[in-house]
Amino acid sequence: MSKEDGKEQQNAVALKLPTFWTTQPQVWFEQAEAQFHIRQITADTTKYYYVVGALDQETAGHVIDFLRHPPSDDKYEEIKKLLSNTFGLSRRARAARLLHMDGLGDRKPSMLMNEMLTLMDGHKPCFLFEQLFLEQMPEDIRLLSYCSMCIARQA
Template sequence: MPGEEQQNAVWLKLPTFWTTQPQVWFKQAEAQFHIRQITADDTRYYYVVSALDQNTAGRIIDYLREPPVGNKYKGIKTLLNTTFGLTRQERAAKPLHMDGLGDRKPSELMNEMLALMEGHKSCLLFEQIFLEQMPEDIRLLLAQDTFTDP
């Protein structure tokens, strides 16, 4: 009918929220919102709520009981990232206390360390911390490389 708003139902099932990597989870959720052209704040908020497990929802129950009138999605995103994400100090300390390469490839370790930097540029100290995680034979090979693009 003329003058009535048409609403299109969009089906989306987000994976259960990842408490160990909330920022990565939100990147995936936002990719799904973009693909399905979901822009409404309430819709995004309720999709996020539907992806919370019992323990996670219990940790933020006060917010769920009384979400703000506007910016619900931004609010829950900030709350979940603050509650479950690493602090700046934790992100800085983690590379210093890694247990070496383990069964990962050097590129996998580099990606993990870069993710902790959240967009900050690599520096000489970062490169040295990375090299310190390598077994000695690999460290000797990599020490000759210039890390212009980690």
């Protein structure tokens, strides 16, 4: 056993990932990868088995064929891809949510912005995104924003 293997085994004992979040797989993987980094877990197989250990019965049932026959290489990346594709929103679903949001509601504008940026999935916001955001604001705030933009253009 190499020194690195011993280190992974020692760190592996201290890690307990939360049950996989089917409603937000990308967020769950960010949390899991932070835990792997903190504990210096880098081995593909170790990360894979931690993920498998965090699946509930129903989720594991959805991917049972993969669990029975995992690939010989890149197990972690492949299960991450499978779970993200199975439970995450598709590109079209994210776009539809952006286009058909229900307004600000009882959220702060910053919370709405964070939700919208999450739906962008790493894409850079553009002028259409800004417009979609403004359309979620109450009319008085939206009008104030438009007036501010007009003043800024004249300056």
